[in-house]
Amino acid sequence: MRSRGLAVLALALECCQQALRCQAEDEGTCPAGSPDCGLGEGGGDEARCDAWARSCECQLDPEFMLRHCAQSCRLHGGHCVDKDASCQRVALGKRCTPDQWGACPKLCKLHRAERRRIREGGKKTKKKLEGSSQIKEEKVKCVRKETRGGLQDTSVATMFERIEQSEWAKKYEPTVLSRDPWIIHFGRLLTEQEVADLRAVAEDSRYPWVPSALEGGQSAEGHRTSESLLCTSGDCQRDLRARQAHLVAMNITGLGLPAHEFLQMVRYRSGTYHNEHFDTDEDFGSSAPGHRIYTMLAYLSTVPDGFGGETSFPRLNLTVPPKRGSAVLWTNVRADNPRKRDSRAKHASLPVRSTNARGERGEFTKLAMNLWFHGYVVRNQPPECFTAPAGY
Ligand SMILES: *[C@@H]1O[C@H](CO)[C@@H](O)[C@H](O)[C@H]1NC(C)=O
């Protein structure tokens, strides 16, 4: 596409520091709707970005599009689906023909990414081997890095008040459940398509389900019997169905992707639960990424009233029923001092029951998605840096 080449050139000339910072931090993505992130808003090329997004360029060329047209991809990219039955015949490992690109952009994109991964995987291993002695001697440094929408420019109260007061947030149907500490319920966080896409991620055989980690060890505190899907593999990180959830979260919290942990899903079948626990450790406040300042828990299935599965905040006398497409967003830290954990954020997932109070029986599964947000950059931080204090 020749016109795109020109756009890249124009962008390179106009490139502002913000955009550069944003590209570096976001590995090619920008928070949706950020005016200083490429051609979307303010770049003067919104119409072109929109047109590309409508013609499936976000799927065809995500690297370029997410960097320069993030907003357009968010608005229009979701409409691209593989409608054509011939997509089933696209063979893995083979290049897609131009016709196939037109009919099956998602699949062709996935296959291309897979081929590239295999190719680059080979190269990287070689490089690493050559420099391995140096890498070993390097000591891990935990450095706190600020990111767009993080605690340095948006306080906890500001973030929640913005949701409560903004027109744009109304479509998510927010209801304030608590102002101290802040908890907001969204009647409609995800569209039916977004729920369906996330449920497809949950069933994708490339992403395994594992028993959820026992945070409370053998003690009753934090004990859980659920299963989790950790979206940490390269495939899952690149999966646009999962990425869309991050884009929604970015729009609501204003926090750039670098502050998001990778998405996790959690599944509770009949009889399973997660006892009272916190989402952040008391000493995370001084670590490089800081606390998990917010949790967004979105429900991907409905458990009917009376069959349990509610998210309960026992210290606030609050429960939230799992309803498909809805969500709850809360803070785990104190609004007046986000270095400190808020002990009232303790919560539990009540057991899913197979019998209600009237003795009626039913088998229900609670499927939910967790997103955790930090006040500072968390992606690409070495695991040690979750606990080690910043600056060491
Ligand atoms: C979310 O998107 C809307 C436009 O769709 C925008 O007006 C709003 O500022 C965005 N929210 C944040 C926090 O960036």
Ligand SMILES: *[C@@H]1O[C@H](CO)[C@@H](O)[C@H](O)[C@H]1NC(C)=O
């Ligand atoms: C908890 O909430 C329920 C209903 O929402 C109410 O009936 C009850 O009195 C409350 N308990 C306390 C201790 O506030």
